[in-house]
Amino acid sequence: MPGRAYSKRGTAAGPAGTVTVVDGPPYRNARLPVAVRVEDLLHRMTLPEKAGLLFHTMVGIGPAGSLAPDDPDAGLLSAAEMVRGRRMSHFNLLGTAGPADLARWHNRLQELAASTRLGIPVTVSSDPRHAYSANPNTAALAGAFSVWPEPLGMAATRDAALVRGWADVIRQEYAAVGIRVALHPQADLATEPRWPRTLGTFGEDAGLAAELVRAYVGGLQGPVLGPDGVAAMVKHFPGGGATHDGEDPHFRYGREQVYPGGRFADHLRPFVAALDAGCSQVMLGYGMPRDTGYEEVGFSFNRDVVGGLLRRRMGFGGIVCTDWGVLTGAAFRGQVRPARAWGLERLSPAQRARRVLDAGADQIGGEAVPGLVVDLVRTGQVGVGRLDASVRRVLREKFTLGLFDRPYVDPDRAARVVGCARFRAAGLAAQRACVTLLSNAAPDRPAHLPLRPGLRIWCDGMDPAVVARDGRVVARPADADVAILRLQAPYDHRPGQFEAFFHAGSLEFAAGEMARVLAIAAAVPTVVDVYLDRPAVLPRLAAGVDALVVSFGVGDEALMDVLAGRAAPRGRLPFDLPRSSAAVRAGRPDVAFDTADPVFRFGHGLTY
Incomplete structure (x- = not known):
C-alpha cells in the first residue's frame, strides 16, 4: 500500500506503490518486454480466468472507501464475487467519494485482485466526471474533481490546445485515484439536432470534431500510452449521431441509424483522428444501420463493421468493447431494461455473446457472465x-x-491532486471561454452587455448570492433595472427512472414557458442564458429579449464574470440553431448543417 513499501512472496520492497520482482514467473518481471510477459501469463491462465478478462462491468464504492457488498436493487455484484468468483478485472466505477477514499477503495480492490491465483490487477474505468451533467447513465457528477464545460462547450472554444490541457488534467486526476481507462471521448457527430447525447459530442462539424478528438486523446494518453497515461475508449463507433427521429439507441424505438444523405463516411472522420492519435480502445455503438449495405444488427454484433471496417480497413489493433448491456436484460430500481441486442432480440444471451466475439470485439460492457464464454469454448462454438x-x-x-508493477496509488497524493486550486481555476477559465453571445442590446439599454455596475437585478435560475457581487438583487422584476434568466433547453419530459434522464423530443419551449419569459422581457430589460445540451429553436426568444447568451455547462460564477465584463465571451456555436421543428424534421439526420434557414449558424458568436 502507498505510504509503506509493499512486498509479497517473490518480490522485494520498492518505491511506495510498486512491486519489484526478485524471482518469480516472467510475467512478474518488469525488465522483460511486454510481449514476453503477455505470452507467459496467457499460457498460465485457465479458461475461466481468460473468460473473466472479457467482461467490463459496473462496481460500487462503499463508505470511507470500502468495497461495496452486493446491491441487488441496483443490479450490482460485490467486488469479491466478481474478482474471486468470476475472475473479472475490469470495472466501471459508479458513484463517487472524496479523493483519498477513492484511492483507498482502489487499493483495496487491487489487494483483492492480488489475492487471486495469478494476481492479475484490476483496471478501473469511468464515464465522464468533470462537468455538471445530470444523466447518471452517461456521466457522473464531478464531486471533488475539477469542473469544466461539457464537450460541446469545449467545442465552442475552438481551442485544440485548451482541449488537450483539459484532457491532461483529467488524466492527472483520474490516475491519482487509480482510474486508468476513460470511457470517453464521445467522437459522434451531432448531425441530428434532437439526439439526447449531443451534449457529450464536439458538435456538428466533422473537421472540428476530428481536431478536438485528436487533442483529447493526446492529453489523456500522452504521445505514447504508458504508466502515467489514461487509456482512451473512444465511442460510439462508427458514430452515433445519425439517429432516426433523434431518438437514442438505449431504447428500442431509437435503435435505427439512418443515412439518407449517404454521409456514413463523414461520421468516421473523428474516429480516424482518434486512431491516428493512438487511442487504445474503441467502444461500439448500440445502434443498427439501415440501408447501408452492412448487416442490419447492432454494431456490437456486426462483423462487417467491427472486423471488416474497424479492424481490417482502418487497421485498429487495440481493445474493442461493446456498449453496456447488449447480452442480458437487467432490473434497476424496479425498472427492467432489456438487452440492447437490436436485430438479434430473439437470440439467447449465449448466442449474442458468440456474435460479439465473431464480430471481432474483445470485451463486453456492463455484463458479468463469463460463464457464457466458458460454455461457448467448451462446446466448440468459439475456439480457444x-x-x-x-x-x-x-x-x-x-x-x-x-x-x-505499480498497482497502488497514494491517498494523500490523491487528496492533493484532485480538485486542486490550479485545476479548478483552469476549469473555471474554460467555462468563461465557452460562453457564447448570440445577440446584444443597444448600448443605451441596461441589458446591454457587459452590464454596468450597480444595477438592480432580478434573477431566475441562478444563485442570488453570486449575482449580488455585481448588483443589488431585488425580489420582483418590476423593481429591477435588468432581469437575468437561466433556462434549460427544451425537451419532452418522459417518465421512468432511466428514460427521464435523456432529453429528447421537441426543441421548442412550451407555450407557457415562452409566454412567461417574454412577459418579463416586455416589463424589464432582460438577459437570457440558455443551457444548450442540444440545439434549441430560439427565434421568438432571440427577437424578444435584449441579450441572448448560450452556454454548455457553465456555473453561475463563470457566467456572471462574462456578463459583468470581467471576461469577454469567446464561444462560437458548435452547431446550427434551427428555425423551427419543421426544419429539423425535414433535415437528413446524417448530414451536417441540413436544416433550412437556421436562426444562428455554426460559428456564430459576438464579443466585446
Missing part, C-alpha cells in the same frame, strides 16, 4: 485461439499501463 487473441490485447494494456 479466438479467445486468446482478445486476452492478449487486454493483458497488453494492463502491462502497458504499469498495473502489474
